[in-house]
Structure formats: C-alpha cells, structure tokens
Amino acid sequence: MNTEAIFHRPVNQFAYSYDKDSIHLQLQTKKDDIKEIILLFGDPYHFEGDNWHYNQSNMEKTGSDSLYDYWRIKVKPDYKRLRYGFQCRDTKGDMLIITERGYFKTMPQDIGDFFCFPYLHEVDIFQAPDWVKDTVWYQIFPDRFANGDPSLNPQGTLPWGSEYPTPxxxxxxxxxxxxxxxxxxxxxxxxxxxxxxxxxxYSNHKYDTIDYFEIDPQFGDKETFRKLVKECHSRGIKVMLDAVFNHSGYYFEPFQDVLRNQEKSRYIDWFYLWEFPVQTKGYPNYDTFGFVASMPKLNTTNPETKKYLLDVARYWVEEFDIDGWRLDVANEIDHVFWRDFRKVVKEIKPSTFILGEIWHDSMKWLQGDQFDAVMNYPFTNGAVEYFAANNMNSDTFADSITKVLHMYPKNVNEVAFNLLDSHDTARILTMADGNIERIKLLYLFQLSFIGSPCIYYGDEVGLSGGEDPGCRKCMEWDQSKQDLALFDFIKQLLQMRKEIPAFGNQADFKFLKVEENVIAYQKESNEGKLVFILNNSGEKQTFELKALENKKVKELFSGREINFSNKAEVHLEQYGYRCYQIPQ
Structure with missing residues (x-):
C-alpha cells in the first residue's frame, strides 16, 4: 500500500458541512492502489462500556486522474459531532486504518487518534444563493452589444461594426x-x-473608473438603468455588475488630488505611493494594476477608502436592486476587505451573488465568509483546450476536469461560474479555427456540466475574434450573417438543461470511459441517469460502453428508443455525440 500518497485533512474540500444535516468527507489515494475504503465513524462521546461505538460505511471512488483516486462519502451524524478514520484495503489485500495520528493495523482504542469534525454549525455552511444553480449567464460588454439611443454616442463614435475593435x-x-x-x-x-x-x-472598457456612483453617460442615466433592471426582472433575468475595487482610473478625483497636491494631498493613503513626486509617465512609482500607470491600486486597508468602496457596494444593491457583483482582480485585495464586503451586501439583500475574478485555486476565498463563486478558469482551460483548440488528449482532459471537481466542496462546484471565453480571452470560434462542430461539442459539455454556465455575447451566433481587443467586436445583429443553426443548438441545450434535472445541476458528474478521441460521462440523479458520449475527432468512431449493456434507453437528440444487448456498441459520426437517458 502506497501510504505516502494517502491524504486527508479535516478542512476545505476534504471535510465540510454540505447542509444542516450532513458532512462530506474526501480521501485521496494513489491511482489504482486502493481497492476498498470503509469509513469508520461515530459520535466522540458514544461509548458502550470502554468501547467506542462506531459505524461503518463504504466510500465511493468518485474520480481518478493520472496520479490519484478520489473517494467521497456523505455522512449524517446523529448529534452533529464526528470522529472518523478510514479503513483502506489495497489490491494485494493488505489493510490499514488511516487516522489523524497515523496508520494502524488494528482498530485504535484511543478516541483521540481519530480525525475530528467537532460540530456541524449551520452558520458555518457554505451557502450561495439557490437561484444561481439554475442560472445561465450572458456576458455583455456594453459598448459592443447594441446601440439603442444614438443621442448618447460619445464623440467620435463609429458606425456599428464598421471597423476592427481597438483599445x-x-x-x-x-x-x-x-x-x-x-x-x-x-x-x-x-x-x-x-x-x-x-x-x-475614460476608456471603452470602463475598468478605469472615474466615479463609482455614476453611470457612464454613453450608456444612459440612472433612470434608464433602473428601467433595464426592472425589465430584466420582469423576464426572470438576474443582473450582475462588475466592481473594480482593486484599482481606480487615472481621472478618479482622489488620484487627481494626489497629482495636484502630491504629499500634501488628503488622499495619499488611498493609494500605495512609493515616493514623491508621483510620476505617471513611463514606469509608475506607485502600485498599479500590472504596470498600467492609469490604473493606480487602491489601498483597501485605509478606513476612508474602504468606507467609500463599501458604500458603493451598498448603493447599487439598495437603490437599483441588482442581483450580483463580479469582483475584478479579486485575488489582489485583502481578505479582511472581502469579509466586510460580504457582510454589507448580504445584510441588504441576502440573495446577492458575489463572484470573484480569480484564475487559480481559490479555496481560501470559498469558505463561506467571502465569495459565493469564482470564475472557473481551471474548467475553462481544460474544456477549451480539448474541444476548441484541440491541443489536449482525452486522458489529460479527463484528468483536468476530475481535478476541478475534487479541488472544491460539492456545494461550491454547484455554483461555479463556468465560462468558455470573455473580454479577456480570444473567442472560442477563433480558438477552434472556425470549426463549428468542435464548438457544438464544447457547448454540449459546458451546458451539461455542474455549475452556472456563461455565454459571451455573440458566441451563440458564431462571432469570432482573437485576443483583446479582437474579442470585443460589435454584436452581429444581421441575421443573414449569424449562425442560426448554432443559436438553435445552444437554445436546445438550454431547454434540456431546464427541463431535465440530470442535465444540469441536479445530478452528480462522473467520467465512465476515456479513449483517444472519445469521452463518456454520466450525470446521475434520483430520477435517473444520463450517459453522454462525445467524439472529439474528424473520424468516425465505434465505442463500447459497459454502462449501457442490457439497458433500454432513449437517445435525447434523436428521440429514438434503443435496446442495447450485452455488448453495447455506439457508432459515432465525426464530431458526433449522444445523450442516453436511463430511467431509475
């Protein structure tokens, strides 16, 4: 048994409260080393004589990557307290009991040897707004979506889509x-x-804020925005705004005051200034976003700055009833600020969604006291590289997605913001070299995965574009230039996600089989199973899948009823896909 590969800590994704009655536990072992794991668990105070009273339950292997197997179990403790250990049996038949104090060949007698989950406090449970689980987002870059009121056009506005986008x-x-x-x-x-x-x-992208309490006049006024929010809500659409609290713009009045008055400015503690005079030409002598002199970094530990920004957060929720905040460059702002931000926003409107822009492992922001979700770029990278860019093999793709599913608790994954591209990346059609068939597979995977998916404006009708600024083209409203077949396909997927519980967030995800160019995965709920098979290649494929053997199923895209024999063989055309519904 490879004991050095066995890992568990009673924190984060390895041990957490899923709801008010249950705890989820996860263990990591070397790939293909452990055959069976039995959880030994009980209340720390429940003894029968001198013997601790404990229960046993088999853990489920929920996924594997190239290095590890992942095991999970859901436990409902009788009295909200838990002591536990793992009885592991390897492929050779050897057995060890894994505890916080080490490895034992026989059951330890000291209750203090076991891992401890002291108490299931409902207040400590990670709780994102329920509505997010059923939300499909659409990202809009306002200057490039639609011009509805030409009287607002800023000086020099170009005819719609007449030129290539520039900064x-x-x-x-x-x-x-x-x-x-x-x-x-x-x-x-x-x-x-x-x-x-x-x-x-000042800019067309608006990430260089001048006044956080005012609408940019090129978009309209506050009454128009209020109308927009109400029109959205009347159609069942939530509204999320982008908060740029890491840095301001060059023309933000406190920064202008610093430039005018230098060390005598009352705002010098609003920023991270290295020396005087403050120099904005060339390499800045103050902290900025990146090394962009026109985006000075805000000091969110300064009480005045902090109050100003928290007042901003409160104002737009309170006055305009927005439903969420997306937080730009969230990982470069201190955790104390984000904890206070959450308190302010949730006190006004508990259902407000808080989404952080973080591109890496974000566990320390996702423990219930800061964000409800982050932009799930680890998911994005794997999905886009496999389906669109076609520069990743099936095994590596399955590894990457399995790691995503096991790097966070399940209740975090259920509201993860699963984007494919954005104003910060090349568009997926460009990354796929214009191959619509690969894009269809990418959307099928995204929209049948766990989490809250996001579509970047125009992608649904085949808008292309390279890295910024190419990805910020004007929306194409001429139907003769839109890919209407792609639109209808995505519309069909979203309808299936809405009508079939297992298609979206109401089911657990698991890879079933991976071959060179074909993947099969399962979504399982209380109402049944969905089995997806995707051929990510330009060649026809024949694929055998044990999970379909001797099953009567319905293929959802064709509507055909199929009875598989004891050899379940599926024939896939190039870039073909199937979704089989298996009743419970």
Missing amino acids: TNFFGGDFQGVINHLDYLVELGINGIYFTPIFNA
Missing part, C-alpha cells in the same frame, strides 16, 4: 440597446446578465 474606439452600445434585445436573450434561454463595468470611466 480606443467606440461604437455606441448602451442600456437601451440591451433593453431592445432582452426578448432575444429570453428566446435563447438566458436568465442572468453579467455586465462588464458601467460606471463613469
């Missing part, structure tokens, strides 16, 4: 343009909009 050109997108196309989003199946920044700013 400095404007096309006049606004709130009225969004209002005019809300029924289009409803038809697609969208019930959440994520707006990149809408506050007064």
